[in-house]
Amino acid sequence: MAQINLGRKEVSCKIVYYGPGLSGKTTNLEKVYEKTPEDNKGRMTSIATEGDRTLFFDYMPLDIGTISGMHTKFQLYTVPGQTYYKSTRKLVLQGADGVIFVADSGTDKIEENAQSLADLRDNLAENGLTLEEMPFVIQYNKRDLPDVLDIAILEEKLNEGKVPHFTASAVTGEGVIPTLKGLSRIVLDNLNKTSSQRPARPKPAGAQAAPAQPAKPAPAAQRQAVQPAKTPASQRPAHLAAPAKPALAAKRNVGTPARPAAPPKGVKKPVRPAAGRPPGATARPARSARPVAVPEKKNMTWIYVSAGAAAAALVAALLL
Amino acid sequence: MSNIEKELVQNRLVFYENDIEKINKVLQAFITLSEAKCAMLIDKEGHMVTNAGQEAQFDTDTISALAAGSFAATKEMAKVLGEDEFSVLFHQGKVDNIQLTLIGDRCLLAVVFDERTTIGMVRLYAKEAATRLMEIFKVVEKREPSADEKLLKDGFSNDAGNKMDDLFGEDA
Structure with missing residues (x-):
């Protein structure tokens, strides 16, 4: 989502x-x-x-200068195209203000193009968006190659929404800038429209207004230990907030004694209750999993056995 | 996607001059206390909101984009571990280090520091700064723009198109 920064007079x-x-x-x-x-x-x-091959993304910042007093910038990203990088594409797509779909015009590439387009729709849907509401253009690339499909066929197969399309040969640079200009205009038009005519913000049912830290959803089955009520970081006093969370760390290591993280150098260690079970406490403390009971039991058994054997030996000696 | 997340996707952050002044004060106080080199407030999409401290010797736009990308990638790692996201990331270099601290739901505080201070000092004061910044964001996120408010002047996109023609040439 574009950022309008009236303080710095910037649009990004x-x-x-x-x-x-x-x-x-x-x-x-x-x-x-x-x-x-x-x-x-x-x-x-x-x-x-x-x-x-692109692993995460390619990126370049493009500064188009000051327009009506606002310093206007575009952040240009590419996604990795290979099928198995779907989740990475979703991350890059987050917050996008516009999408240029670069289609391969090759005769044998129509299926790959269609799959990628479907993947784009999926990823947008997972980010809560649809292709129809996103500024979007299609570029039919590699027009310089011999085996390319007619634009009419590509349009019929790929351009369902009849969005603006451009032909290009990126290797020679032909059509690259017109495509970018075409989308930029739509993005900025959309920006102006949504800035001035933005509908009142919907209030989703059950949503709290702008929480500083949204309540964590119950973490999945990975964590089964009961979590104590946690004070949100924002409400915690600063002097208690600095070091690592020992209780949480101990809880995650149930079965193995957790070593509380040392406070960072130069930070006064906060006072907190001792890790062991306090006298008279009924609730199970976070670190009660410390394996001390089993060796104690073994020791006692050994004492009983030894005492029994000694008594038997004494009785035998007396009888003899 | 939860309702809150949907709402965040559909509503852009708008920062007014007054917001930036308040944020700059918090960042400046943080720099003084922590002795870090510079602090940048970045939104999760990778756009920088504002910065404070030494004049950056690096490309702040690129750092912002990469910091947001790094944060997004580690969020997926956190999910695999059953966490929502990691609230602090730290990258250590030979001379300079970067710490990223999550601020509320939408922004990150990126702090660049060297041997003049310690990670502990940076972390401690970043926590304090985060609390103050979240207070400011509560106001920014809740604010409803009036229906007739125009953040950008009429003809903005036309002027931008002309500017791009100047930049790349008409036929490029």
Whole structure:
């Protein structure tokens, strides 16, 4: 979601290049980077594998300058196209203000394009959005190759919503900037519309207004220990908030004695109850799992056996 | 996705001058107490809200995007462990270190520091700063813009389009 910062007079929008693997998303970004004047771009960052395939995302900040007194920036991201990086794509897609779908025009790629488009819909849905409400354009890339489908066929198969489309050859740079310009305009139009005509914020049933720390949902079956009522971090006094949470740490290590995390250097250790069971306490303390009972029992048995044997020996000696 | 999460997705944060002044004061106090080099407030989408401390020697936009990405990735790790998310991340370097602290639901405090201070000092004062920042965010998140409020001037997108034409050329 774009950030409008009236304090710093800045508008910052996030644009994501989406599409199947090897359709040319990173090449698009590289060409935008090449064509952007030095003063208007930051560093291009690629989190890629050794083989130069996108692992997490490629990123470049694009500064288009001051417009109506607002410094306007675009953050351009690509997603990894390979099928098994679906969850990574979902992360990159979070908070996107617009999506450019880079389709491979190859005759044998129509199925991959359709799958990637379905994946985009899924990932948007998981983020609570639909493709219809998202500023969206399609780029039919690799038009320079010999075996490409007609635009009419691609449109019929992929462009269900009849969104604006662009033809491109990212390798040569053709069509790259028009695609970006096309989407940017829609994103900024949408920004203005939603800024000025944003409907009143819905109040979801049961939702608290802007909680500082939302109540944690009951953690799944992994944690079965009963959690004591926890004071939210925001309400805890600062001097108690600094060190690690010993009770929680001990609880997670039920069965193995937990070593409370040492407070960081320079921080006064807060006073807290001793870890063992306090005298007269009925509730089970967090660290009661300390394995002390079993060895004690063994020791007592050994004493009883030894005492019995000694008594028997004494009786035998007396009888003799 | 919970109702609260949906609401967060659908509502953008708008920071007014007064908000930024208040946030800057908190960050400045944090820098003085912790002796960190610089502090950046970043939203979870990777946009920087504001910063304080030494003039950054690095690309703050890139750091913001990567910090948000790093946080998002470790959130998935946390989920695997049965946590909602990790509230503090720490990256240690030979000279400079970065600590990321979650602020409420929408923002991160990224602190860059070196050997002039310790992780303990940074963590302690970052906790205090986080509490104060969350108070400010409660107001920012709850605020309802009036129906006729225009944050951006009419023709903003047209002007932006023209600006991009100037930047890349008409036919690019």
